[in-house]
Amino acid sequence: MPHIAQAAESVITKHGRDATRLLQILIDLQQALGYLPPAGISAVAAGLDLPRARVEGVAGFYSFLHLEPVGEYRILFSDNITDRMLGSLELRDALCRKLWVEQGKLSEDGLISIDVTSCTGMCDQGPAMLVNGLPITRVDHQRINEIAELVRTRVPLSAWPRAFFHVDDNIRRRDALLGQSFVSGSAIEAAIRLGRDQWIDEMRASRLRGRGGAGFTTCVKWEACRDAPGSDKVVVCNADEGEPGTFKDRVLLTRCADRVFEGMVLAAWATGANRGFMYLRGEYAYLRPALEAELARMRAAGLLGRTILGEAGFDFDIEIHLGAGAYVCGEESALIESLEGKRGTPRIRPPFPVTHGYLGRPTVVNNVETLTKTTLIALGGGAAFAATGTAQSTGTKLLSVSGDCAFPGIYEYPFGVRIDRVLEDCGAGDAHMVQVGGASGVTIAGYEFSRSIAFEDVPSAGAFMVFDSSRDPFDVAHNFVDFFTHESCGFCTPCRIGTSLLKGYMDKLARGYGAKKDLADIEWINRLLRNTSHCGLGSTAPNPVVDTLAKFRPAYERRLRTLDFEPAFDLDAALAAARRITGRDDPAAHLDSGDKQHTEGER
Amino acid sequence: MSGHFMFDGRPVPFEAGQTILEAARAAGHYIPHLCWHPDFPPHGSCKLCMVKVGGRHVSSCALEAKEGMEVESNTPEMNGERRALLQMLFVEGNHFCPSCEKSGNCQLQAQAYELEMTSARFDHFFPVRPVDASHPDILLDFNRCIFCELCVRASRDVDGKSVFALTNRGIHKHLVVNAESGQLGDTDFSADDLAANICPVGVILHKRVGFEVPIGERTYDEVPISVVSMRDKGSKP
Numbered sequence: 066m067p068h069i070a071q072a073a074e075s076v077i078t079k080h081g082r083d084a085t086r087l088l089q090i091l092i093d094l095q096q097a098l099g100y101l102p103p104a105g106i107s108a109v110a111a112g113l114d115l116p117r118a119r120v121e122g123v124a125g126f127y128s129f130l131h132l133e134p135v136g137e138y139r140i141l142f143s144d145n146i147t148d149r150m151l152g153s154l155e156l157r158d159a160l161c162r163k164l165w166v167e168q169g170k171l172s173e174d175g176l177i178s179i180d181v182t183s184c185t186g187m188c189d190q191g192p193a194m195l196v197n198g199l200p201i202t203r204v205d206h207q208r209i210n211e212i213a214e215l216v217r218t219r220v221p222l223s224a225w226p227r228a229f230f231h232v233d234d235n236i237r238r239r240d241a242l243l244g245q246s247f248v249s250g251s252a253i254e255a256a257i258r259l260g261r262d263q264w265i266d267e268m269r270a271s272r273l274r275g276r277g278g279a280g281f282t283t284c285v286k287w288e289a290c291r292d293a294p295g296s297d298k299v300v301v302c303n304a305d306e307g308e309p310g311t312f313k314d315r316v317l318l319t320r321c322a323d324r325v326f327e328g329m330v331l332a333a334w335a336t337g338a339n340r341g342f343m344y345l346r347g348e349y350a351y352l353r354p355a356l357e358a359e360l361a362r363m364r365a366a367g368l369l370g371r372t373i374l375g376e377a378g379f380d381f382d383i384e385i386h387l388g389a390g391a392y393v394c395g396e397e398s399a400l401i402e403s404l405e406g407k408r409g410t411p412r413i414r415p416p417f418p419v420t421h422g423y424l425g426r427p428t429v430v431n432n433v434e435t436l437t438k439t440t441l442i443a444l445g446g447g448a449a450f451a452a453t454g455t456a457q458s459t460g461t462k463l464l465s466v467s468g469d470c471a472f473p474g475i476y477e478y479p480f481g482v483r484i485d486r487v488l489e490d491c492g493a494g495d496a497h498m499v500q501v502g503g504a505s506g507v508t509i510a511g512y513e514f515s516r517s518i519a520f521e522d523v524p525s526a527g528a529f530m531v532f533d534s535s536r537d538p539f540d541v542a543h544n545f546v547d548f549f550t551h552e553s554c555g556f557c558t559p560c561r562i563g564t565s566l567l568k569g570y571m572d573k574l575a576r577g578y579g580a581k582k583d584l585a586d587i588e589w590i591n592r593l594l595r596n597t598s599h600c601g602l603g604s605t606a607p608n609p610v611v612d613t614l615a616k617f618r619p620a621y622e623r624r625l626r627t628l629d630f631e632p633a634f635d636l637d638a639a640l641a642a643a644r645r646i647t648g649r650d651d652p653a654a655h656l657d658s659g660d661k662q663h664t665e666g667e668r
Numbered sequence: 669m670s671g672h673f674m675f676d677g678r679p680v681p682f683e684a685g686q687t688i689l690e691a692a693r694a695a696g697h698y699i700p701h702l703c704w705h706p707d708f709p710p711h712g713s714c715k716l717c718m719v720k721v722g723g724r725h726v727s728s729c730a731l732e733a734k735e736g737m738e739v740e741s742n743t744p745e746m747n748g749e750r751r752a753l754l755q756m757l758f759v760e761g762n763h764f765c766p767s768c769e770k771s772g773n774c775q776l777q778a779q780a781y782e783l784e785m786t787s788a789r790f791d792h793f794f795p796v797r798p799v800d801a802s803h804p805d806i807l808l809d810f811n812r813c814i815f816c817e818l819c820v821r822a823s824r825d826v827d828g829k830s831v832f833a834l835t836n837r838g839i840h841k842h843l844v845v846n847a848e849s850g851q852l853g854d855t856d857f858s859a860d861d862l863a864a865n866i867c868p869v870g871v872i873l874h875k876r877v878g879f880e881v882p883i884g885e886r887t888y889d890e891v892p893i894s895v896v897s898m899r900d901k902g903s904k905p
């Protein structure tokens with residue numbers, strides 16, 4: 066196994082033997098070895114002088130890190146509800162059949178493994194998949210056939226048709242941000258001219274609120290960080306964009322990386338930070354080369370590094386850290402843990418990151434879109450920014466529109482836009498339900514389409530998924546519950562166990578075995594999740610179920626078999642293994658031959 | 669800074685930096701807890717210590733007390749939620765109390781009595797979890813782990829060994845030990861380590877002493893956990 070030790074040593078050296086870079090080291094080592102074998106974990110632990118168990122614990126946390134061998138070709142189907150609506154599960158099954166492999170298992174020759182993964186942020190051009198981390202969009206049966214052939218004949222990924230990997234930006238409506246051309250460096254120059262204090266004043270006047278979900282006033286966060294004791298302050302750009310149905314940050318990172326990074330420099334100017342991180346979700350790793358090139362260009366132009374634009378004492382630079390398949394790492398304190406090379410477990414708050422963030426230093430964490438918006442404020446002033454939108458939600462919002470509509474993509478509107486207006490613009494003629502803000506957001510029924518997108522009405526981190534009358538709200542909620550169960554970090558009791566319990570009830574209902582008591586249990590678990598969870602993941606996990614139960618209750622009641630108690634344990638299903646072994650599926654091999662036809666294929 | 673807050677309608681004094689749980693405890697009020705331990709910083713994972721402050725749920729082990737706070741703790745609502753969290757912990761693992769050698773000394777079981785949990789309510793997960801008997805003096809029965817991380821913290825911060833860590837996530841989260849073989853016997857773990865003597869449930873067990881004290885005469889058999897915890901305030905969680 067000397068090659069494992071060698072690979073580990075070279076990766077560790079590349080990262081300066083820095084234990085805070087543990088996640089980055091594991092990602093690179095896996096890139097070199099295909100997976101993380103036990104000897105690799107031991108070598109990393111030894112090389113970084115960390116307990117081995119800690120390294121194993123970090124590696125085990127992230128979905129994209131593998132402690133067991135995976136296929137030479139590793140295919141992950143994006144499993145958001147919008148992918149499913151475009152037939153992703155059928156396509157997955159077709160590929161599994163063609164390549165003779167079971168989902169989640171490694172083929173015997175080690176060639177291929179096929180599985181599903183949480184939303185990959187390609188909902189406007191799904192169904193999507195990742196092949197060895199690279200996105201393939203618009204998968205259809207023809208593409209599946211071609212992929213099967215490419216895999217079977219072991220064509221290296223670099224020789225696959227380029228068109229497979231094409232990602233469209235699909236910008237459908239432009240407003241203040243997307244409609245304006247931008248001269249690189251102009252926003253930084255403007256803010257330097259204002260001076261640090263007046264720049265903060267402009268930010269205050271803009272009343273900009275965070276676009277990452279919570280809607281916290283950006284200026285307040287920046288001031289708190291600026292005023293916090295301690296040097297070595299940090300600015301983090303949250304590019305984890307894990308909320309199902311959201312892809313607007315992807316487009317910003319593709320189309321205006323210069324403005325995103327410039328926004329980080331503006332935050333540094335305001336807070337006095339000298340170190341910046343972009344936390345880029347693993348699904349967007351394909352954007353990294355272009356982002357690194359942009360950083361290099363900015364350094365060369367004096368927009369990053371020492372003495373930015375000649376301003377003495379204005380030193381700031383940015384490094385990109387990759388995530389590895391963990392939605393919870395979008396939560397700012399979990400993100401910081403991950404940046405420090407740990408498991409992405411949300412911290413106890415208070416203290417908040419603005420005073421105790423990365424390595425205990427005052428840290429600002431802002432969303433990609435929030436930071437990009439600050440360039441508008443630097444160029445046009447806070448008052449002009451605040452003149453659009455609504456009283457409590459100034460400026461514009463980028464919506465990621467997907468689902469049952471003619472024109473999925475990015476729509477920029479002033480805050481306050483009505484939902485029916487968006488539906489009309491995106492060509493959603495038969496909209497029945499809209500999921501605003503992603504899985505953790507709000508489910509909007511037809512009678513609410515006159516409501517508007519704003520923090521004071523329907524807040525949104527950006528997702529806008531449209532469902533027509535052929536869709537079943539239960540299936541939507543069920544998919545989201547699966548998502549939260551998969552993504553729970555497992556730190557706190559209510560979320561770790563509660564999401565699994567909720568999934569159990571939803572699965573039971575989906576099988577047609579629901580009872581009225583189950584709905585009461587679901588409501589009780591929802592309440593426990595909301596009230597007692599440690600972070601926003603657990604406390605918002607029940608949202609889709611709470612909303613669809615309230616607004617589309619018949620979708621649940623239709624699935625109740627009796628109105629009283631129905632055991633979750635399905636005795637007949639438990640005999641499936643015995644049937645498989647004996648090769649039987651005749652009626653006599655089943656317990657109840659009543660109202661249900663049991664075939665193994667169905668379960 | 670010090671001051672007073674209201675705990676279930678009664679004034680409780682606090683010192684600057686004290687958490688709600690610590691201040692309440694010092695004043696003789698018990699708040700159920702599992703992952704909190706007097707000798708360690710708060711962990712905040714079990715959520716049994718949840719109280720309501722001004723209508724909002726907070727972890728009392730982690731939140732500092734503030735002047736004028738109105739804290740609700742021993743109410744039917746909070747105890748109902750705590751009971752549900754216990755039920756979750758019971759169905760998540762494999763807890764067959766009558767055959768567990770920790771019975772009577774187990775804080776999870778004692779909390780279930782304390783909070784009058786009479787059934788598990790939810791369907792059991794029956795996870796498949798291993799037992800590790802590789803160490804000469806210690807047995808690990810992972811079936812009962814509640815992920816309080818006290819062993820992790822004690823081994824790392826007090827014993828200086830980091831024998832334990834958590835891996836995987838969500839419902840698949842589990843403990844691993846610090847050895848490539850995955851066996852406790854291949855670590856430097858010792859029966860004298862604090863980590864070997866801190867597990868609130870029946871995971872980390874000393875071999876050959878299992879039933880020295882008969883069931884029925886154990887710590888929480890005689891006295892409820894709320895009383896034991898307050899009586900031995902300095903040393904017992």
Ligand SMILES: Cc1cc2nc3c(=O)[nH]c(=O)nc-3n(C[C@H](O)[C@H](O)[C@H](O)COP(=O)(O)O)c2cc1C
Pocket residue numbers: 274275276277278279280281283303304305306307308392393394395396397398430431432433435436600601602
């Ligand atoms: C489970 C969870 C996931 C989150 N994911 C993201 C994310 O992917 N991107 C993001 O910007 N914020 C995310 N957030 C919100 C962040 O915690 C934080 O509020 C945000 O990055 C702050 O930036 P803003 O003020 O600019 O919105 C998430 C929060 C939670 C609880």
Ligand code: SF4
Pocket residue numbers: 393410411552553554555556557558560561598599600601602603604
């Ligand atoms: S709520 Fe869920 S994701 Fe958040 S800390 Fe608890 S287990 Fe982890």
Ligand code: SF4
Pocket residue numbers: 812813814815816817818819820843866867868869871872
């Ligand atoms: S083994 Fe015991 S001390 Fe360690 S995490 Fe599990 S329950 Fe807590």
Ligand code: FES
Pocket residue numbers: 700701702703704711712713714715716717718727728729730
């Ligand atoms: S005792 Fe407070 S969360 Fe466990």
